[in-house]
Amino acid sequence: MTAEDEARMLVRLLWRDPDQTPATAGRRGPKPRVSVDEVVTSAIGLADAEGLGAVSMRALAARLGLGPMSLYTYVPTRDVLLALMVDQVAAETPVPAAGPVLESLDAMARVLRNEYLAHPWLLEVSQWRQVLGPHRLQRYESQLQIIESVSMSDLTRDHVIGALSAFVIGNAHESVGARTAADSGLTDEDWWAVVGPALTSVMPPDRFPLSGRVGTAVGEHYRAPRDPDNGFDFGLARLLDGLRSTLGERRSRTDVNED
Amino acid sequence: MTAEDEARMLVRLLWRDPDQTPATAGRRGPKPRVSVDEVVTSAIGLADAEGLGAVSMRALAARLGLGPMSLYTYVPTRDVLLALMVDQVAAETPVPAAGPVLESLDAMARVLRNEYLAHPWLLEVSQWRQVLGPHRLQRYESQLQIIESVSMSDLTRDHVIGALSAFVIGNAHESVGARTAADSGLTDEDWWAVVGPALTSVMPPDRFPLSGRVGTAVGEHYRAPRDPDNGFDFGLARLLDGLRSTLGERRSRTDVNED
DNA sequence: CAAGATCAGCGTACACCGTACGTAGTAGTG
DNA sequence: CACTACTACGTACGGTGTACGCTGATCTTG
Numbered sequence: 001m002t003a004e005d006e007a008r009m010l011v012r013l014l015w016r017d018p019d020q021t022p023a024t025a026g027r028r029g030p031k032p033r034v035s036v037d038e039v040v041t042s043a044i045g046l047a048d049a050e051g052l053g054a055v056s057m058r059a060l061a062a063r064l065g066l067g068p069m070s071l072y073t074y075v076p077t078r079d080v081l082l083a084l085m086v087d088q089v090a091a092e093t094p095v096p097a098a099g100p101v102l103e104s105l106d107a108m109a110r111v112l113r114n115e116y117l118a119h120p121w122l123l124e125v126s127q128w129r130q131v132l133g134p135h136r137l138q139r140y141e142s143q144l145q146i147i148e149s150v151s152m153s154d155l156t157r158d159h160v161i162g163a164l165s166a167f168v169i170g171n172a173h174e175s176v177g178a179r180t181a182a183d184s185g186l187t188d189e190d191w192w193a194v195v196g197p198a199l200t201s202v203m204p205p206d207r208f209p210l211s212g213r214v215g216t217a218v219g220e221h222y223r224a225p226r227d228p229d230n231g232f233d234f235g236l237a238r239l240l241d242g243l244r245s246t247l248g249e250r251r252s253r254t255d256v257n258e259d
Numbered sequence: 260m261t262a263e264d265e266a267r268m269l270v271r272l273l274w275r276d277p278d279q280t281p282a283t284a285g286r287r288g289p290k291p292r293v294s295v296d297e298v299v300t301s302a303i304g305l306a307d308a309e310g311l312g313a314v315s316m317r318a319l320a321a322r323l324g325l326g327p328m329s330l331y332t333y334v335p336t337r338d339v340l341l342a343l344m345v346d347q348v349a350a351e352t353p354v355p356a357a358g359p360v361l362e363s364l365d366a367m368a369r370v371l372r373n374e375y376l377a378h379p380w381l382l383e384v385s386q387w388r389q390v391l392g393p394h395r396l397q398r399y400e401s402q403l404q405i406i407e408s409v410s411m412s413d414l415t416r417d418h419v420i421g422a423l424s425a426f427v428i429g430n431a432h433e434s435v436g437a438r439t440a441a442d443s444g445l446t447d448e449d450w451w452a453v454v455g456p457a458l459t460s461v462m463p464p465d466r467f468p469l470s471g472r473v474g475t476a477v478g479e480h481y482r483a484p485r486d487p488d489n490g491f492d493f494g495l496a497r498l499l500d501g502l503r504s505t506l507g508e509r510r511s512r513t514d515v516n517e518d
Numbered sequence: 519c520a521a522g523a524t525c526a527g528c529g530t531a532c533a534c535c536g537t538a539c540g541t542a543g544t545a546g547t548g
Numbered sequence: 549c550a551c552t553a554c555t556a557c558g559t560a561c562g563g564t565g566t567a568c569g570c571t572g573a574t575c576t577t578g
Contacts, residue, residue: 004453011457030544030556056535067557069537078536123432124383130436131454137467144469154476155489162487163494166429173382173428174421177389194263195390198270208396210403217413234415235422239494242501290573291526316565326528328566337565 007131009076014087014133032073034064039074040084044119047085052121055081082125087133089119095142101247102240104146105160109168109236116172123173150247160243167239171232266390268335273346273392291332293323298333299343303378306344311380314340341384346392348378354401360506361499363405364419368427368495375431382432409506419502426498434487 011017013036042063047055057078058068075081093115095108116122132140143161152160205212244250270276272295301322306314316337317327334340352374354367375381391399402420411419464471503509 004449007450007453008457011454011461015458015461017461032556057537058535069559070557072537073556131458134462137470141467141470144473148469154473156493157473158477159490159493162430162433162490163426163497166433166487166490166494167422167426167498168429169432170425170427170429171421173432174425190263191266194266195270198267199274199390202270202274202276203393208400210407211396211400214403214413214416217417230414231418231421231425234418235425235498238422238501238505239426239498240501241504242497242499245500246497315563317563328528328530331566332527 006077006080010080010083010131013075013080013084014131016134033066033070034074036074036084037088039064039071040081040088043081044085044088047121048119052082052124055121083131083133086122086125086130087135089115089122090133090135090139095139095146097142097145101147101150102244102249105164105243106236106240108143108146109164112165112168113172113175113232116169117175120176123169123176147247152246152248156246160246163239163243164236167235171235175229175232265336265339269339269342269390272334272339272343273390292325292329293333295333295343296347298323298330299340299347302340303344303347306380307378311341311383314380342390342392345381345384345389346394348374348381349392349394349398354398354405356401356404360406360409361503361508364423364499364502365495367402367405368423371424371427372431372434372491375428376434379435382428382435406506411505411507415505419505422498422502423495426494430487430491430494434491437487 016036039060043055043060046060046063057071061068061071064071071081075084093111095111097104099107140161144157147157147160275295298319302314302319305319305322316330320327320330323330330340334343352370354370356363358366399420403416406416406419
């Protein structure tokens with residue numbers, strides 16, 4: 001499997017090129033026992049339940065009642081499978097495009113964030129050589145639709161979407177990282193009961209005064225200095241505010257009160 | 260190695276607890292041939308050169324002239340090693356804290372982004388159960404120092420830093436993903452020469468009019484609809500603008516012109 | 519100073535991974 | 549009906565992280 005072939009296959013699979021399966025009949029050999037969609041859907045379920053690491057070709061094949069190598073009948077490589085999973089997830093929740101621009105952008109960001117929180121493994125999938133599949137491209141199209149009525153350059157349109165997406169991804173990155181529950185059998189309390197004393201016994205107490213004060217205010221001393229959930233609302237509001245002039249809107253009332 | 264022990268070890272190693280090595284003398288058995296710092300530094304070099312996947316315990320041991328299992332003398336687990344690498348990288352480039360608030364935040368964001376671009380594997384390291392080491396905590400302290408003079412709640416301070424960090428991480432995620440060069444022996448041109456025709460042959464031409472138009476404007480039809488490098492400047496400026504009122508600053512001159 | 523106790527460094531071995539390649543068997547073709 | 553083409557599948561290989569037992573150097577004790 002050369003890199004070129006893999007790339008070509010990826011595109012055809014992403015877009016479910018009919019050339020792949022010319023017809024249900026007219027095929028030599030035994031009939032396929034499952035379909036590409038079933039493979040991808042099952043893989044997503046496995047990743048959601050037990051993490052991306054649990055999505056091994058063997059485990060997935062067993063889940064589908066197939067031999068380990070039979071998966072390669074449907075998918076040329078594990079990396080391609082992961083790319084298909086990413087695009088498939090984007091099909092679940094469409095991006096809302098109607099309504100006022102700022103509200104739509106706000107809703108769009110929240111939809112994206114919820115998707116990352118529901119499927120944390122999305123962040124682990126390497127984005128390298130990411131080819132756009134139909135669902136992710138449809139999402140981009142919907143995002144552009146939101147700001148289509150606003151007057152700006154096409155380059156700026158892309159930057160607006162990109163800035164919001166970047167913030168969402170970054171925040172999701174931290175939010176997922178902060179979720180320690182489903183990790184390794186340790187509850188939050190157990191974990192902190194172990195790490196907390198070890199930290200305080202080893203850390204110079206007065207070397208990080210601001211972190212100590214702010215960390216206390218956030219509520220979880222030194223451990224998770226971020227509060228990603230509330231931080232998301234804050235950051236998104238600020239970012240949208242910064243985008244107001246680009247979007248041709250006047251300042252918000254709260255900002256005017258600032259003056 | 261239970262999860263509790265691993266957590267305790269991680270903290271002690273992160274902070275280089277002297278209890279680990281009570282003294283150079285007074286130890287039974289053969290002398291260590293390398294040090295924890297050498298292990299971590301060498302692992303960083305390997306990850307920078309050949310990617311995180313190349314950092315296997317065997318390969319790293321060979322690089323250090325050790326047997327495969329000797330690494331476990333210094334580090335209890337590969338995950339712990341990765342955590343040590345993350346904190347060590349943060350020691351390379353300190354965050355500048357002097358100067359006007361907005362300029363400092365801008366500079367801070369750029370320093371962070373450059374770090375991710377220089378060490379792309381940072382994004383791949385699972386942030387689960389991330390314990391703060393001395394260098395990352397020092398960085399947080401410096402970030403708080405930037406906005407210490409501004410009046411706001413401690414919770415808001417954390418949110419300001421968090422919002423900027425999230426945007427940086429998200430943008431770096433896309434930037435790294437867009438860099439296809441060092442991937443799998445295919446140059447950008449070769450890759451596109453394969454994927455481009457496959458895409459256009461399989462994609463309904465009129466189904467994504469906005470994506471097509473904007474994608475053309477960005478310059479690379481359908482493939483990488485983002486332009487992360489210029490997008491970073493745009494998004495950062497907008498985000499900082501949205502933070503102006505929180506930071507107690509008046510609007511920028513360009514915004515005033517908007518009115 | 520000699521000898522035993524102790525523990526750090528190391529090698530072998532195991533379970534698991536992704537997947538190249540050869541095999542077997544089914545369905546279309548002449 | 550014989551043959552061919554092509555599909556699904558099993559075996560096997562080189563890799564991974566690391567549990568576990570061994571070896572031998574050093575400190576402690578007699």
